[in-house]
Every structure is written in C-alpha cells, then in structure tokens.
Amino acid sequence: QKEVEQDPGPLSVPEGAIVSLNCTYSNSAFQYFMWYRQYSRKGPELLMYTYSSGNKEDGRFTAQVDKSSKYISLFIRDSQPSDSATYLCAMRPNFGNEKLTFGTGTRLTIIP
Amino acid sequence: DSGVTQTPKHLITATGQRVTLRCSPRSGDLSVYWYQQSLDQGLQFLIQYYNGEERAKGNILERFSAQQFPDLHSELNLSSLELGDSALYFCASSVGASRADTQYFGPGTRLTVL
Numbered sequence: 001q002k003e004v005e006q007d008p009g010p011l012s013v014p015e016g017a018i019v020s021l022n023c024t025y026s027n028s029a030f031q032y033f034m035w036y037r038q039y040s041r042k043g044p045e046l047l048m049y050t051y052s053s054g055n056k057e058d059g060r061f062t063a064q065v066d067k068s069s070k071y072i073s074l075f076i077r078d079s080q081p082s083d084s085a086t087y088l089c090a091m092r093p094n095f096g097n098e099k100l101t102f103g104t105g106t107r108l109t110i111i112p
Numbered sequence: 113d114s115g116v117t118q119t120p121k122h123l124i125t126a127t128g129q130r131v132t133l134r135c136s137p138r139s140g141d142l143s144v145y146w147y148q149q150s151l152d153q154g155l156q157f158l159i160q161y162y163n164g165e166e167r168a169k170g171n172i173l174e175r176f177s178a179q180q181f182p183d184l185h186s187e188l189n190l191s192s193l194e195l196g197d198s199a200l201y202f203c204a205s206s207v208g209a210s211r212a213d214t215q216y217f218g219p220g221t222r223l224t225v226l
Binding site for chain 2: 097
C-alpha cells in the first residue's frame with residue numbers, strides 16, 4: 001500500500017462548478033500538507049501549504065486537513081478553464097530532513 | 113516561471129546508453145533536488161544537494177549519480193539505461209538545507225529510452 005493515495009481521475013467538470021480533490025495517507029507522522037498544481041509539460045508549482053489539521057483559504061482555493069481520518073482535500077470554487085491541470089498532494093513529517101511524499105496526481109479538466 | 117532551468121527538454125536514447133541532465137537553480141537557492149515522475153509511481157525523490165554536498169538520498173538507483181558544482185548548477189547522470197527509466201525528471205531548488213523549505217520546480221526533462 002502506498003503511503004499517499006490519490007484518485008488519478010481524470011475528472012471533468014463544467015466551468016463554475018466546485019471541485020473537490022482528495023488524498024488519503026497512512027503515515028500518522030505527516031504534519032505538513034501541500035497541494036501542487038502541474039500544467040501540461042510544466043513542473044509542479046506550490047498552490048497551498050498547511051500545517052496539521054484545519055482549513056486554509058486562498059482566494060478560490062481552500063485546503064482542508066483531517067488528521068483523525070488521515071484525509072486531505074482541496075476545494076476549488078468557481079472553477080475556471082485555467083484551473084485545468086494535474087493536482088498533486090504532498091506531505092511530510094515535522095522532524096528531521098524528511099522528504100516530501102507525493103500522491104500520483106489527479107488530472108482535472110474544466111469544461112467551458 | 114519558477115526561475116529553475118533544466119536542459120535538455122527532451123532526450124531520446126537507447127538502452128544501455130548514458131545521459132546527463134542539467135539543472136540551474138533559482139538565483140540565491142543553495143539546495144537542488146532531483147525527482148523522477150512516472151505515471152504509476154508519481155513524483156519520487158531521488159537526491160538532494162546543498163551547497164555542493166550531498167544532503168539526502170531517496171530512491172536513487174546505483175546506475176544514477178548526481179553532483180552539484182561550485183556555481184550551484186547540478187547534473188544528474190543516468191547510465192546503463194533501461195526501458196523503465198523513461199520518465200520525466202524534475203529538478204527543484206530551495207533556499208536552505210531543509211526539505212521543509214518551499215521547493216521550486218523546473219520544467220523537467222522528458223527522457224525516452226528505446
């Protein structure tokens with residue numbers, strides 16, 4: 001079993017819809033949680049960064065962490081065609097120089 | 113644009129060959145990371161260099177090696193290539209030595225081994 005599981009999709013939604021992207025994980029030591037966006041033929045770029053449990057909002061994006069369920073989510077409100085990309089979750093423990101563990105990514109397409 | 117540059121963009125080679133991928137970090141960043149991205153495995157951390165020294169090692173095969181030069185650019189050498197080495201290879205950079213620092217990714221090198 002992988003440490004981080006992410007539904008690969010693809011996921012297609014109409015423009016303006018609310019999108020929910022999710023990851024589950026098995027390592028209870030993970031404390032830092034990130035979402036990266038990767039456009040086609042580009043490298044990943046950091047979108048959201050949260051520590052421990054709770055919500056974080058940045059414009060149309062909201063990241064949620066539920067450590068009791070080992071479940072994290074990224075919500076995109078008022079989705080736009082420019083949001084079409086692959087979204088990767090990543091996480092790491094809060095000690096040492098531990099590596100980021102990435103999910104495999106969910107490919108999202110917003111249909112105009 | 114993240115400020116991280118990688119060359120070449122694409123590389124096509126044959127099994128058994130050796131290739132070198134190059135990365136220049138963002139100005140001021142001292143750490144360079146190498147990742148391999150394949151469809152079924154996602155992004156896998158290979159190795160980290162900080163200011164010329166190896167800092168951390170991940171799932172890097174013995175056929176692969178890397179180094180960081182005094183000007184902070186880095187090279188990833190892949191030898192005795194196999195079909196399974198076909199993947200996207202990303203370089204990322206960060207300011208400090210900790211992998212907790214925000215990492216900025218380059219555009220990647222797509223390697224195809226035939």
